[in-house]
Amino acid sequence: MGYAVFQMSHHIVEASNLHYNYPDGTMGLNGISFRITHGESVALVGENGAGKSTLLLHLNGYLSARQGTIRIGDYPVSTKNLDSVRRCVGMVFQNSDDQLFMPTVFDDVAFGPMNLGLEKQDVEQKVVQALETVNAIHLKHRPPYRLSQGEKKSVAIATVLAMSPDILVMDEPTSSLDPTSRKRLIGLLKSFAHTKIIATHDLDMAMDVCERTIVLHQGRITADGPTMKLLRDENLLHQSSLEKPLRMQHCPVCALAKKK
Amino acid sequence: MHMADALISPAVGAAMWTATAGLIVFSSKKVKQAADDRKVPLMGVLGAFIFAAQMINFSIPATGSSGHLGGGLILAILLGPYAAFLVMASVLMVQALFFGDGGLLALGCNIFNLGFFSCFIAYPLIYRKIVGDKPTQGKIVAGALAAGIIGLQLGAFGVVLETVFSGISELPFKTFLLLMQPIHLAIGIVEGMVTAAVVMFVYQARPEILSAVSRFKPIGQLDLKKVIVGFLLAAVFIGGGLSWFASSHPDGLEWAMFKTSGKEELESRDQMHTVLAAVQEKTAFMPDYGFKNTEVASTSEPEVKPAWPAIDFGTSLAGFVGGGLIFLIIFLIGFGFRRREVIT
Amino acid sequence: MNNIGRNYFDIGYMDTLAQGDSWLHQLDPRAKVITTLLFIMAVVSFGKYTIWAFIPFFLYPVFLIAAGGLPGGYLFKKVLLVSPFAILLGIFNPLLDREIFLLIGTIGISGGWVSFGSILLRFVLTVTGALLLVALTGFNPVCEALRKLGVPKPFVIQLMFFYRYLFVLTDEAQRMERARALRSFHSGFMKYRTFVSVLGHLLLRTLDRAERIYYAMCCRGFDGQIHRLTSMKSSLRDFSFVIIWLGLFSVFRIYNVPEELGGWVMRCFR
Incomplete structure (x- = not known):
């Protein structure tokens, strides 16, 4: 079954008219529709509480919509095919501590492949591969609580990569990273060929990694288009409690630097 | 209050470990049967919560002292008795290993005193009975207070019994009891109040969390009773067996020796007795508890108060x-x- | 640093010690667990007036500290700081048991002081034994060893989660306490109302965190079972470690080595 998913040729993520209310009645999503095709990199931006995380939680069926559907590849997301959906969609959490729960980095990265029922050698191979991809193989035997934030994030990504997902979903990957780790992460993300959906406030990162941006505001999509175009639209950004990426702001120092 | 390795005899330690180990196996089985996947991470994380919470102190008004959360009762309310017992056991285990609180042999006693009474007695028989299926603020406070007090009184009684049976401390049973129970009345009230307040806090903020737990069925009563009685019997048996093994008159031979031989002969270290004593000393893993030590035992008459010192x-x-x-x-x-x- | 901070640091430091690379660190954790238990059993099995016979047992902690490259001073301080329950109860012994029990030279020592001294020695030995186990092995390998020695899996798994999140939650509690302390200008512990609110919030966050972890596990195919790739192999070295100590403990238990040695020395000088 997992194999079948792996072979799927078009990893489309399609949401149509999603509505979701939290148990206490708070509105989460209010009619969201989009279609993301294979290999696209999409930034999901919007103010706090706009519904970014809520939307992400729908992508692998953790929350189920009150109304509307989500399709991942050939499958609608439903309890019946949750397993194959979750194998296909790899989720990187905002807080790596939530994602790294095993005693050592190795155990943690092996957790997913073990659950897939792979053979011991295959598991080991997957773990090594995933850790090498994120340049964290030297952390193999360390316990997660002894890692820096940047290292934790890399390992968290490795835990997801080890499942060979087709689609990577990330919640605020650059938050709480120092500038160097952030830069390294951006380079890493750019090197992935996966379909990527990244919820973020870091618009500079969005500019670097994502060619497309979806802007959410109060549970609705207020804009959906090329990142470079949307991030120039000051009205739209202001309305969504966002700000132009620093690089696009005309700061005197940068201007001076450019002249030289 | 933690029992310490330094104060317990092997017999008491082993007996309490038997009871505790039995309860851990039993609770693990129950947790496995319940197959509630969500509890797998929840138990561990709540254990970490209790561990952290125990370090946060508040000042008890008008006393100048401070109190903190013990944890057994609130764990039982959040997780049910079996899972709560396991979590409490691990909190105590980490304390024993990292801070030397208690010690590894006394860990059995500590898990029993602090885990068993609150999870298997105070919670199901007192808290649940008072709170029932429709919790109100008043019921939660009353239930937690009663359960907190009774749980800790029993725990303190456990400490007293274990200490007195071990015989390392000289404190007489009554004095120790009068010392421990009132202190633990205060601790129990604090425990009950804090538990009630925190439960109410969660109840008001997120009622759905508690309602999910209170749907938990209060365990097949009969089943639990049988098992507990079984473990207690096993514990008594093992404890009794070990202390018999360790007793001063394992087979009456030595005692008969004292009876028949004269005092002078003994004091002159009669050859045969020395050999016998050496054999006994070497075969018995446990020491003579009845006497001050073997030297004393071998030189004093059994009828005389054995405490009389023999100065050698x-x-x-x-x-x-x-x-x-x-x-x-x-x-x-x-x-x-x-x-x-390497590491400094 | 507040109380929580100190404890947090302490656990972290013990964990760091366990990352050492001496041959003792590399022994099979099971061997160390078993030896520790044998050691503690041997120590507590002595009668209540034992003093001299405990002394050879110091070989065990001294050897482990030396050969494991552990900071002896730190561990000793830790033992001294440990909860004073044993000492609190032990101090009654000299008051209750005043008969002269021992003479050293012309100084008579009452049975109570002897048994109190015995309690202190027991205390130092057993607590050091437990601390050394963790400092030379680490908590997770100890759990792994327990699993292999037959402790039920649900218990071990939750121990594992517990230890993992102990660092996260202690840190969180420490930050909350620090934030409170910075804004409350009277010194001392927090007021009851604040305490309940701090604890309540910490509990809510904990429950949320447990939910997120569960979700993270589900995302990676968690089906109620935790599978792990761990192998533990015992070598001759591990066996001999247990056997040699078992032998030494038995000798120390059966023969009162100090008295025999002292007697021999005194005979030589007579």
């Missing part, structure tokens, strides 16, 4: 000299094997 100049001076020498040797060995400290 030779032995005590020899012990002093030999002990000092051995200390020296040990530190020399340590120095010889000394490894550069």
Whole structure:
């Protein structure tokens, strides 16, 4: 079954008219529709509480919509095919501590492949591969609580990569990273060929990694288009409690630097 | 209050470990049967919560002292008794290993005193009975207070019994009891109040969390009773067996020896007795609890109060000299094997 | 640093010690667990007036500290700081048991002081034994060893989660306490109302965190079972470690080595 998913040729993520209310009645999503095709990199931006995380939680069926559907590849997301959906969609959490729960980095990265029922050698191979991809193989035997934030994030990504997902979903990957780790992460993300959906406030990162941006505001999509175009639209950004990426702001120092 | 290795005898330690180990196996089985996947991470994380919470102190008004959360009761309310017992056991285990609180042999006692009574007695028989299926603020406070007090009173009683049975401390049963129970009345009230307040806090903020737990079925009563009785019997049996093994008159032979032989003969270290005593000393893993020590036992009449000391100049001076020498040797060995400290 | 901070640091430091690379660190954790238990059993099995016979047992901690490259001073301080329950109860012994029990030279020592001294020695030995186990092995390998020695899996798994999140939650509690302390200008512990609110919030966050972890596990195919790739192999070295100590403990238990040695020395000088 997992194999079948792996072979799927078009990893489309399609949401149509999603509505979701939290148990206490708070509105989460209010009619969201989009279609993301294979290999696209999409930034999901919007103010706090706009519904970014809520939307992400729908992508692998953790929350189920009150109304509307989500399709991942050939499958609608439903309890019946949750397993194959979750194998296909790899989720990187905002807080790596939530994602790294095993005693050592190795155990943690092996957790997913073990659950897939792979053979011991295959598991080991997957773990090594995933850790090498994120340049964290030297952390193999360390316990997660002894890692820096940047290292934790890399390992968290490795835990997801080890499942060979087709689609990577990330919640605020650059938050709480120092500038160097952030830069390294951006380079890493750019090197992935996966379909990527990244919820973020870091618009500079969005500019670097994502060619497309979806802007959410109060549970609705207020804009959906090329990142470079949307991030120039000051009205739209202001309305969504966002700000132009620093690089696009005309700061005197940068201007001076450019002249030289 | 933690029992300590230094205060318990092997017999008591082993008996309490038997009871505790049995309860851990039983609770693990129950948790496995319930197959509630969500509880797998929840138990561990709540254990960490209790561990952290125990370090947060608040001042008890008008006393100048401080209190903190114990945890057994609130765990039982959030997780049900089986899972709560396992979590409490691990909190105590980490404390024993990292802070030396109690110690590893006394860990069995500590898990029993602090886990068993709150999870398997106070929670199901008191808290659940008072709170029932429709919790209100008043019921939660009353239930937690009653359960907190009773749980800790039983726990304190456990400490007293274990200490007195071990016989390492000289404190007489009554004095110790009068010392422990009132202190633990105060601790129990604090525990009940804090538990009630925190439960109410969660109840008001997120009622759905508690309602999910209170749907938990209060365990097949009969089943639990049988199992507990079984473990207690096993514990008593093992404890009794061990203390018999360790008792001063394992087979009456030695005792008969005292009876028949005259005092002078004994004091002159009758050859045969010495041999027998040596055999007994070497075969019995456990020491003589009834007597001060074997030297005393071998030189005093059994009818005489065995506490009467036998002063043996030779032995005590020899012990002093030999002990000092051995200390020296040990530190020399340590120095010889000394490894550069890699981590400083 | 507040109380929580100190404890947090302490656990972290013990964990760091366990990352050492001496041959003792590399022994099979099972061997160390078993030896520790044998050691503690041997120590507590002595009668209540034992003093001299305990001394050879110091070989065990001294050897482990030396050969494991552990900071002896730190561990000793830790033992001294440990909860004073044993000492609190032990101090009654000299008051209750005043008969002269031992003479060293011309100084008579009452049975109570002897048994109190015995309690202190027991205390130092057993607590050091437990601390050394963790400092030379680490908590997770100890759990792994327990699993292999037959402790039920649900218990071990939750121990594992517990230890993992102990660092996260202690840190969180420490930050909350620090934030409170910075804004409350009277010194001392927090007021009851604040305490309940701090604890309540910490509990809510904990429950949320447990939910997120569960979700993270589900995302990676968690089906109620935790599978792990761990192998533990015992070598001759591990066996001999247990056997040699078992032998030494038995000798120390059966023969009162200091008295025999002291007697021999005194005979030589006579």
